[in-house]
Amino acid sequence: MKVFILGGDGFCGWPTSLHLSNLGHDVTIIDNLSRRNIDNELEAGSLTPIQYMGTRQKAWKEVSGHDIRFERLDVAKNYHRLLTLIQDEKPDAIVHFAEQRAAPYSMKSSAHKRYTVDNNLNATHNVLAAIVESGLDVHLAHLGTMGVYGYGTAGMKIPEGYLPVEVTTDDGTRVRQEILYPANPGSIYHMTKTQDQLFFAYYAKNDHLRITDLHQGIVWGTHTPETDQDERLVNRFDYDGDYGTVLNRFLMQAAVGYPLTVHGTGGQTRAFIHIRDTVRCIQIALENPPEKGERVKILNQMTETHRVRDLAKIVADIADAEIAYVDNPRNEDPENELHVQNDLFLDLGLEPTTLEAGLLEEVTSVARKYAHRADRAKIPATATWTERQKPGVPPGDD
Amino acid sequence: MKVFILGGDGFCGWPTSLHLSNLGHDVTIIDNLSRRNIDNELEAGSLTPIQYMGTRQKAWKEVSGHDIRFERLDVAKNYHRLLTLIQDEKPDAIVHFAEQRAAPYSMKSSAHKRYTVDNNLNATHNVLAAIVESGLDVHLAHLGTMGVYGYGTAGMKIPEGYLPVEVTTDDGTRVRQEILYPANPGSIYHMTKTQDQLFFAYYAKNDHLRITDLHQGIVWGTHTPETDQDERLVNRFDYDGDYGTVLNRFLMQAAVGYPLTVHGTGGQTRAFIHIRDTVRCIQIALENPPEKGERVKILNQMTETHRVRDLAKIVADIADAEIAYVDNPRNEDPENELHVQNDLFLDLGLEPTTLEAGLLEEVTSVARKYAHRADRAKIPATATWTERQKPGVPPGDD
Numbered sequence: 088m089k090v091f092i093l094g095g096d097g098f099c100g101w102p103t104s105l106h107l108s109n110l111g112h113d114v115t116i117i118d119n120l121s122r123r124n125i126d127n128e129l130e131a132g133s134l135t136p137i138q139y140m141g142t143r144q145k146a147w148k149e150v151s152g153h154d155i156r157f158e159r160l161d162v163a164k165n166y167h168r169l170l171t172l173i174q175d176e177k178p179d180a181i182v183h184f185a186e187q188r189a190a191p192y193s194m195k196s197s198a199h200k201r202y203t204v205d206n207n208l209n210a211t212h213n214v215l216a217a218i219v220e221s222g223l224d225v226h227l228a229h230l231g232t233m234g235v236y237g238y239g240t241a242g243m244k245i246p247e248g249y250l251p252v253e254v255t256t257d258d259g260t261r262v263r264q265e266i267l268y269p270a271n272p273g274s275i276y277h278m279t280k281t282q283d284q285l286f287f288a289y290y291a292k293n294d295h296l297r298i299t300d301l302h303q304g305i306v307w308g309t310h311t312p313e314t315d316q317d318e319r320l321v322n323r324f325d326y327d328g329d330y331g332t333v334l335n336r337f338l339m340q341a342a343v344g345y346p347l348t349v350h351g352t353g354g355q356t357r358a359f360i361h362i363r364d365t366v367r368c369i370q371i372a373l374e375n376p377p378e379k380g381e382r383v384k385i386l387n388q389m390t391e392t393h394r395v396r397d398l399a400k401i402v403a404d405i406a407d408a409e410i411a412y413v414d415n416p417r418n419e420d421p422e423n424e425l426h427v428q429n430d431l432f433l434d435l436g437l438e439p440t441t442l443e444a445g446l447l448e449e450v451t452s453v454a455r456k457y458a459h460r461a462d463r464a465k466i467p468a469t470a471t472w473t474e475r476q477k478p479g480v481p482p483g484d485d
Numbered sequence: 486m487k488v489f490i491l492g493g494d495g496f497c498g499w500p501t502s503l504h505l506s507n508l509g510h511d512v513t514i515i516d517n518l519s520r521r522n523i524d525n526e527l528e529a530g531s532l533t534p535i536q537y538m539g540t541r542q543k544a545w546k547e548v549s550g551h552d553i554r555f556e557r558l559d560v561a562k563n564y565h566r567l568l569t570l571i572q573d574e575k576p577d578a579i580v581h582f583a584e585q586r587a588a589p590y591s592m593k594s595s596a597h598k599r600y601t602v603d604n605n606l607n608a609t610h611n612v613l614a615a616i617v618e619s620g621l622d623v624h625l626a627h628l629g630t631m632g633v634y635g636y637g638t639a640g641m642k643i644p645e646g647y648l649p650v651e652v653t654t655d656d657g658t659r660v661r662q663e664i665l666y667p668a669n670p671g672s673i674y675h676m677t678k679t680q681d682q683l684f685f686a687y688y689a690k691n692d693h694l695r696i697t698d699l700h701q702g703i704v705w706g707t708h709t710p711e712t713d714q715d716e717r718l719v720n721r722f723d724y725d726g727d728y729g730t731v732l733n734r735f736l737m738q739a740a741v742g743y744p745l746t747v748h749g750t751g752g753q754t755r756a757f758i759h760i761r762d763t764v765r766c767i768q769i770a771l772e773n774p775p776e777k778g779e780r781v782k783i784l785n786q787m788t789e790t791h792r793v794r795d796l797a798k799i800v801a802d803i804a805d806a807e808i809a810y811v812d813n814p815r816n817e818d819p820e821n822e823l824h825v826q827n828d829l830f831l832d833l834g835l836e837p838t839t840l841e842a843g844l845l846e847e848v849t850s851v852a853r854k855y856a857h858r859a860d861r862a863k864i865p866a867t868a869t870w871t872e873r874q875k876p877g878v879p880p881g882d883d
Binding site for chain 2 (some may be wrong): 166170243261267270293
């Protein structure tokens with residue numbers, strides 16, 4: 088299969104590129120290196136020593152014998168170049184990670200909100216418009232987020248994309264309909280993913296594009312079998328208050344002796360998936376595309392749910408760390424339940440990496456190993472959702 | 486009241502600006518003149534001889550004694566200038582018309598799709614981000630479209646924005662919820678308005694912005710009491726295949742002896758409102774804003790529904806014209822019912838101008854009066870939704 092990976096330099100994109108290349112697929116990474124450039128803005132880099140793309144490509148060729156092609160372009164801006172690449176290379180599938188993906192970053196200021204909206208929506212729309220203009224039947228697999236659903240339900244498991252509802256008609260009869268699950272995003276970033284869903288629904292309906300939308304949980308872990316083969320292939324590990332996801336932040340905090348910062352009561356329940364399972368899910372999604380004319384295929388790409396304070400306790404126990412309950416910089420419910428259907432991937436053969444089995448390795452092989460590279464000052468989450476919230480800084484550290 | 490009218494040079498924006506100014510409000514028009522510039526691209530201008538903004542301002546001052554201020558800027562691009570204007574002028578309300586509003590134009594090519602998405606989404610988001618950044622409590626009234634609902638229902642009247650549904654929980658009990666009516670847009674243009682709804686829902690929830698979203702039907706008519714006072718104040722009348730809405734197109738076709746082009750069977754039912762009622766609805770919306778912290782207030786801004794072939798017959802009878810059933814360039818259901826709730830505006834005192842009462846005046850005072858300015862070649866709708874559709878050109882005219 089010939090596959091374009093948009094955003095293939097990022098935390099999920101890079102291991103996905105290696106995984107698909109390792110399976111023998113012809114992989115082209117398309118990326119504007121925005122994630123690396125944002126490191127420069129935030130003055131916080133990957134904990135792991137990620138290498139330049141040229142070094143990554145060379146190392147992968149040495150290790151696997153496979154070439155990965157790299158095209159540096161901005162999918163949200165360089166439409167014509169994207170179109171020409173599609174027309175010339177005729178990919179079978181495009182995996183679309185090319186969006187700004189941190190909720191806190193999207194809330195830092197008006198400029199960050201506007202960048203996230205402009206970048207994410209134009210990137211997604213350009214890909215769709217380019218596929219239509221090419222006239223080719225390219226399967227698009229997009230990385231969405233569990234956050235499109237929001238974190239409250241009426242008491243049923245969150246389904247995979249579509250919700251059966253009943254409406255009462257004017258003559259009093261009840262009619263059953265299946266609708267796109269009502270969106271309830273918790274940040275500007277999440278909002279753009281709910282708007283992406285409307286792009287996909289329209290292009291699937293009007294142009295019969297084949298589209299898979301993967302509603303992913305919070306990704307944890309760093310290594311995959313492919314990135315593990317050479318240190319030059321190492322994946323990103325973000326620990327800072329903007330890009331570090333909750334579990335990685337806890338691991339890092341434990342490794343450097345910083346208290347694990349739990350926002351509010353820590354009663355927020357979230358969905359998780361290991362990066363090893365992310366890359367396998369994308370493989371499975373590419374091997375099982377929707378039919379032409381079918382509605383958007385939506386799968387929940389997560390394997391387990393945990394309450395944040397429980398996660399903190401697990402990490403604190405493994406790594407002998409303190410927990411600090413701090414202000415919640417986010418505007419969200421302090422406590423929520425979360426029950427999620429993920430039968431589609433399990434039925435297609437996914438065997439989840441459990442937190443229980445994988446967490447200790449993360450502590451030793453990543454967080455402790457690279458702890459000397461961390462800047463403590465970058466750890467707390469400081470972007471607040473409105474002026475009503477405060478940064479999540481432990482006492483004595485602000 | 487101090488009011489900014491974004492897109493105040495356009496078909497709805499200009500008469501709204503005059504109407505609010507006439508009521509004694511302090512009106513500032515913000516516009517990048519994009520609609521006039523698109524005339525140059527399409528080589529099809531307003532049937533009515535609209536004047537430059539400077540002439541319009543001067544005429545209005547002479548007629549009414551009121552000043553209308555004009556700021557030329559691009560709301561989708563010139564964020565900082567917009568923010569500064571809000572901070573300096575502290576408007577009580579902003580009326581947001583600053584979007585590309587023609588479905589056929591949005592479907593003409595990839596470039597037109599991309600322009601519509603980029604312009605409309607960034608314009609709406611910039612306004613929201615600027616209001617939040619200003620820290621002011623500005624009421625935002627946005628012009629949406631009935632097209633966000635789509636044109637099929639499960640058998641009930643389309644409600645005003647929110648749909649009561651029942652979901653079945655895991656233990657079998659039914660729970661009633663009220664959700665944003667599931668979006669089903671029929672073009673890229675309509676899709677952007679469904680995405681606007683998600684912007685509004687998020688900013689109302691997170692930042693407690695006061696937002697009114699007006700889901701407007703197809704606007705017909707040209708003159709309002711204010712534009713009628715001086716020919717230099719005349720409003721736009723678009724008759725071309727991209728911007729001419731169905732009723733104006735029929736009126737024009739009748740006036741120049743061109744057959745009334747009905748797409749497909751003409752079985753499409755649509756909602757309508759006269760431009761005189763549009764400006765009154767906006768006045769009513771500004772006088773009845775939502776409370777801070779309230780969800781987005783959604784009103785259906787339409788007064789009657791008609792099937793397209795019935796409209797054609799009415800116009801043909803009044804103006805003694807022929808009807809031609811032509812290919813439908815749009816990808817849509819050939820026939821649909823449409824029943825719409827519009828109680829909110831009626832309860833607030835709107836007295837609709839009926840098609841029956843107003844149509845003959847349009848034929849004589851606009852279409853026939855300015856028929857000599859029309860270019861017949863620009864009349865048929867040529868933008869097709871996909872390669873499967875064909876332009877709506879009558880036999881012998883293609």
